[in-house]
Amino acid sequence: MIKLETKHAFLKENVKDYQESVDRLHQQLMNKECLGNDYVGWVEWPNTYDQEEFARIKQTAARMREMCDVFVVCGIGGSYLGARAAIEMINGLYANKKPEIIFIGNTFSSTYIAQVMEYIKDKEVCVNVISKSGTTTETSLAFRLLKQFMDEKYKEQAKERIVATTDKARGVLKAVADQEGYETFVIPDDIGGRYSVITPVGLLPIAVAGIDIDAIMSGLKKAYEDLADSDLDHNAAYAYAVCRRILQNQGYDVEMLVSYELQMSMIAEWWKQLFGESEGKEGKGILPDSATFSTDLHSLGQFVQEGKKVLFETILMIDRPTQDITFPSDAQNLDQMNYLSGKSVDWVNKMAAQGTLEAHVNTGGVPNLILTLKDMSAESFGYMCYFFFRACAMTVLLLDVNPFNQPGVEVYKKNMFRLLGKN
Numbered sequence: 001m002i003k004l005e006t007k008h009a010f011l012k013e014n015v016k017d018y019q020e021s022v023d024r025l026h027q028q029l030m031n032k033e034c035l036g037n038d039y040v041g042w043v044e045w046p047n048t049y050d051q052e053e054f055a056r057i058k059q060t061a062a063r064m065r066e067m068c069d070v071f072v073v074c075g076i077g078g079s080y081l082g083a084r085a086a087i088e089m090i091n092g093l094y095a096n097k098k099p100e101i102i103f104i105g106n107t108f109s110s111t112y113i114a115q116v117m118e119y120i121k122d123k124e125v126c127v128n129v130i131s132k133s134g135t136t137t138e139t140s141l142a143f144r145l146l147k148q149f150m151d152e153k154y155k156e157q158a159k160e161r162i163v164a165t166t167d168k169a170r171g172v173l174k175a176v177a178d179q180e181g182y183e184t185f186v187i188p189d190d191i192g193g194r195y196s197v198i199t200p201v202g203l204l205p206i207a208v209a210g211i212d213i214d215a216i217m218s219g220l221k222k223a224y225e226d227l228a229d230s231d232l233d234h235n236a237a238y239a240y241a242v243c244r245r246i247l248q249n250q251g252y253d254v255e256m257l258v259s260y261e262l263q264m265s266m267i268a269e270w271w272k273q274l275f276g277e278s279e280g281k282e283g284k285g286i287l288p289d290s291a292t293f294s295t296d297l298h299s300l301g302q303f304v305q306e307g308k309k310v311l312f313e314t315i316l317m318i319d320r321p322t323q324d325i326t327f328p329s330d331a332q333n334l335d336q337m338n339y340l341s342g343k344s345v346d347w348v349n350k351m352a353a354q355g356t357l358e359a360h361v362n363t364g365g366v367p368n369l370i371l372t373l374k375d376m377s378a379e380s381f382g383y384m385c386y387f388f389f390r391a392c393a394m395t396v397l398l399l400d401v402n403p404f405n406q407p408g409v410e411v412y413k414k415n416m417f418r419l420l421g422k423n
């Protein structure tokens with residue numbers, strides 16, 4: 001369901017050189033013997049997820065949908081990006097559905113936080129606070145404000161409207177949830193934040209947004225089955241993982257994930273965390289960047305075409321748009337646009353993509369990989385997640401780096417805590 005294509009002969013020729021390494025690392029990953037093997041719970045998740053908890057997610061989501069106008073998700077990084085990415089990809093940017101899903105806990109911006117608090121003031125509100133560690137400062141700061149707001153507004157009933165998704169036993173958030181009597185969902189120990197969208201972390205907000213989470217899990221399972229074989233002729237995720245390594249070996253240190261759909265831009269943010277936190281270690285890794293075309297062709301297009309040759313593009317093409325429009329004819333044709341009359345707007349988008357590909361590859365000398373996804377449905381979202389999980393794990397293991405930790409993130413926190421006077 002995800003196809004990888006490239007026009008570059010050097011990639012096609014060199015990919016198979018990696019087959020032996022890929023086979024070995026694939027076995028290690030499947031047998032939980034790879035670097036970071038404490039965090040590979042996501043690999044078998046399509047087969048092992050707790051069906052009872054899954055059913056409870058759907059029940060809780062239905063209850064929340066009845067109760068609120070606004071569902072506030074409080075979290076950051078992996079405890080935020082996946083849910084937002086899925087909701088935007090599947091429902092679009094102007095879904096106009098009830099409840100509205102909004103996000104907090106993903107910034108220290110006082111302006112943003114104050115504006116969210118102001119926005120929800122007179123609305124019916126439910127809250128999902130999400131933190132694996134239960135100690136992330138952005139999330140904790142916003143949640144204290146939210147909790148006080150909810151306690152004041154709903155008194156005894158506040159606890160019916162707050163759900164905590166966190167570690168099963170550890171962390172401050174678990175203690176608060178137990179003390180206050182909030183419903184809780186568990187983030188498994190062996191699934192890290194950036195792999196957690198397929199757990200209650202992502203699934204509860206996604207279900208509250210009215211999206212079919214059974215379809216997400218069936219996409220996930222389909223990808224698991226399609227990617228069972230490590231043969232690079234059949235496993236597009238691993239072939240993509242290898243192409244990245246070949247390209248970096250040729251000096252391309254930046255990967256720009258490009259989509260032609262604006263509602264995919266948060267997918268790119270989610271993908272950046274997945275690849276950036278997994279790969280950017282020990283002075284190694286490709287910098288993950290992103291753009292939405294044709295929008296950004298009018299800002300970044302110049303650099304891609306003629307700037308320093310540091311980047312390659314990975315185009316995430318959507319085969320079938322969620323909606324399409326037939327371009328109308330106009331008797332006067334003052335705008336001189338009649339040459340498109342009767343054409344579909346998606347066809348125009350696809351022609352822009354084709355023209356851009358030719359410009360960047362043939363004239364600009366920018367290598368391109370093309371990943372084609374069927375559509376922006378819930379099932380495709382699940383499939384794509386698993387595809388990128390496997391690709392990411394493999395590409396990072398090929399670097400001999402642990403894909404599942406993020407030691408570098410702690411450095412800013414240490415300095416910040418010192419400045420904030422935390423002991």
Ligand SMILES: O=P(O)(O)OC[C@H]1O[C@](O)(CO)[C@@H](O)[C@@H]1O
Nearest residue numbers: 077078079131132133136193409
């Ligand atoms: O779910 P938590 O523990 O609040 O962490 C949020 C995010 O913060 C990070 O740990 C980085 O600090 C990410 O890896 C993680 O997704």
